[in-house]
Amino acid sequence: xxxxxxxxxxxxxxxxxxxxxxxxxxxLPIRVSGHARTQKSREEARRLGLGDIFDTAAEAVAGADLxxxxxxxxxxxxxxxxxxxxxxxxxxxxxxxxxxxxxxGAVAPYMPGHVHFIPGHPxxxxxxxxxxxxxxxxxxxxxxxxxPDRQTDPAALSNLEEFLLALGAKVDKMEAEHHDLVLAxxxxxxxLIAYTMVGVADDLSRVxxxxxxxxxxxxxxxFTRIAASDPTMWRxxxxxxxxxxxxxxxxxxxxxxxxxxxxxxxxxxxxFDYFTHTRAIRRGIIEAGQDTAQPDxxxxxxxx
Amino acid sequence: xxxxxxxxxxxxxxxxxxxxxxxxxxxLPIRVSGHARTQKSREEARRLGLGDIFDTAAEAVAGADLxxxxxxxxxxxxxxxxxxxxxxxxxxxxxxxxxxxxxxGAVAPYMPGHVHFIPGHPxxxxxxxxxxxxxxxxxxxxxxxxxPDRQTDPAALSNLEEFLLALGAKVDKMEAEHHDLVLAxxxxxxxLIAYTMVGVADDLSRVxxxxxxxxxxxxxxxFTRIAASDPTMWRxxxxxxxxxxxxxxxxxxxxxxxxxxxxxxxxxxxxFDYFTHTRAIRRGIIEAGQDTAQPDxxxxxxxx
Numbered sequence: 001x002x003x004x005x006x007x008x009x010x011x012x013x014x015x016x017x018x019x020x021x022x023x024x025x026x027x028l029p030i031r032v033s034g035h036a037r038t039q040k041s042r043e044e045a046r047r048l049g050l051g052d053i054f055d056t057a058a059e060a061v062a063g064a065d066l067x068x069x070x071x072x073x074x075x076x077x078x079x080x081x082x083x084x085x086x087x088x089x090x091x092x093x094x095x096x097x098x099x100x101x102x103x104x105g106a107v108a109p110y111m112p113g114h115v116h117f118i119p120g121h122p123x124x125x126x127x128x129x130x131x132x133x134x135x136x137x138x139x140x141x142x143x144x145x146x147x148p149d150r151q152t153d154p155a156a157l158s159n160l161e162e163f164l165l166a167l168g169a170k171v172d173k174m175e176a177e178h179h180d181l182v183l184a185x186x187x188x189x190x191x192l193i194a195y196t197m198v199g200v201a202d203d204l205s206r207v208x209x210x211x212x213x214x215x216x217x218x219x220x221x222x223f224t225r226i227a228a229s230d231p232t233m234w235r236x237x238x239x240x241x242x243x244x245x246x247x248x249x250x251x252x253x254x255x256x257x258x259x260x261x262x263x264x265x266x267x268x269x270x271x272f273d274y275f276t277h278t279r280a281i282r283r284g285i286i287e288a289g290q291d292t293a294q295p296d297x298x299x300x301x302x303x304x
Numbered sequence: 305x306x307x308x309x310x311x312x313x314x315x316x317x318x319x320x321x322x323x324x325x326x327x328x329x330x331x332l333p334i335r336v337s338g339h340a341r342t343q344k345s346r347e348e349a350r351r352l353g354l355g356d357i358f359d360t361a362a363e364a365v366a367g368a369d370l371x372x373x374x375x376x377x378x379x380x381x382x383x384x385x386x387x388x389x390x391x392x393x394x395x396x397x398x399x400x401x402x403x404x405x406x407x408x409g410a411v412a413p414y415m416p417g418h419v420h421f422i423p424g425h426p427x428x429x430x431x432x433x434x435x436x437x438x439x440x441x442x443x444x445x446x447x448x449x450x451x452p453d454r455q456t457d458p459a460a461l462s463n464l465e466e467f468l469l470a471l472g473a474k475v476d477k478m479e480a481e482h483h484d485l486v487l488a489x490x491x492x493x494x495x496l497i498a499y500t501m502v503g504v505a506d507d508l509s510r511v512x513x514x515x516x517x518x519x520x521x522x523x524x525x526x527f528t529r530i531a532a533s534d535p536t537m538w539r540x541x542x543x544x545x546x547x548x549x550x551x552x553x554x555x556x557x558x559x560x561x562x563x564x565x566x567x568x569x570x571x572x573x574x575x576f577d578y579f580t581h582t583r584a585i586r587r588g589i590i591e592a593g594q595d596t597a598q599p600d601x602x603x604x605x606x607x608x
Contacts, residue, residue, distance in 0.1 A: 074572075098522075126599030143521075182515050185504070186505065187519070189501065189504075190524050192563060193501060198582040198585055200493075200552065200559050204555070206485060211486050215449070215487065216595070217446055218487060219490065219492075220490040222529065222530055223526075232576065235575040238575055239570055239575070242567055259500055262542075263496075263550065268378075271542055275531075278499050278531040282528040282529065282531065284516075285528055290525060291528075295432050
């Protein structure tokens, strides 16, 4: 028996619209209310039938048993301030921000004592954004991380978990600080590196843009996909996960310099050993169902 | 009218086996002969019916109008030495190595005056390797670069182009040195970076391998795909494209340090501008047909 009769989505991009679709797909008897900052997004959300869309966040959260903050990390504090006085007693508030310590710092101070704030982060997404980019299966077999603390109410936590499982996700729990380190490795630094590589290619006067584009199938295009993600979201991620990002970046450049030195000195054995080692991780990811073994991400449709 | 009656494939991995499949798919009246260094690969190639497989490269090239060297860059010189005396007068020799200047240096000195050596490089591949990994459509709509020089015979070049077009590829020509710079940007440095990032994640004691694997959908897994490519091939690429790789790596770390500084100082505007800019390149790649716009590389099969 689902504990929530109304779920409010604040911010109506890829994640929020996917939550709306997934609620409907699961056949849950839940009313979805929602709000987006721009009129354009609100109108698009109405056209897509994502729920009852309101012009203010305060109206959207009224009566909601669960409020999901789906705005960029930098906008969390403003939204928390805005909705605080309008939250239903006993409601659960969660978020989908890619960093957790900073969100706790931005949101928790505004939360009244009569609600439960349980930070969260679905490890799912695509390079597309906006209300029309969502789809019901986005969370299937993906992990939705929660970062409760010692004060978290066990019943509120278990209700939230039940809801997320119904969306198709798997749920795991960890400390906010550890979350930020794990994500710095699996997401934040990879994105920064991809953005950087694409920037380098774009800025190189001796190689034309046509050449970069035409010959991208040799590896580069995989970087451009993740470097096409939402700029606002990623700016906020880096500004709000500074410590872990800089730590992992430091490790990355250390390793890169070691490989660079191996290239310069012609140390083929070191290169070969390094490249052999990294294959094993790929196998682990495929076995865990977090990617497909189809060659080239299955880009090639016709097989002989 | 195809100029070649017999094509010899030396080395029977992903590229060679795909050439064999593509020749058959095109219905070309061409006999395929082939050789691989290991008995295991030769037996696999025979089982797959890739052509007439010989125990020596010398036997495989006998009578061939076109010889395609499909071995790692570091093995090119040995193969060139081995086949030189057995090449048919008037034959064309090409290769599929990912670097071109070093291959020219390794192969050209051994080529007799009565053959045409035209270096080449198909910008196509997957993360899989071996005789069984090939398929007929690998080259469809992909660029096959040739690096002829002023001595190249125009008729031999045009015959080779005609053949490559029949495999489904598009053909472009450039200087060997420029090729190596372009590929350093679109392929070699992206691969090195991906290998490095995967190595960092693997080596981090505070984040478990299970965490890396489970939460890889947030960006990291795209890196693991290209970091799962053949280690021998990539070792040889870096050892043989030292100059261009180190130049682009230098540019990359310069840019990365600038972004790292923006994170440290909290310069959100610089980050936002950078991340906005890189989106345009992605659009170019999709418009040029070198990737698909499907979210997440089309990993998500079920759409609502």
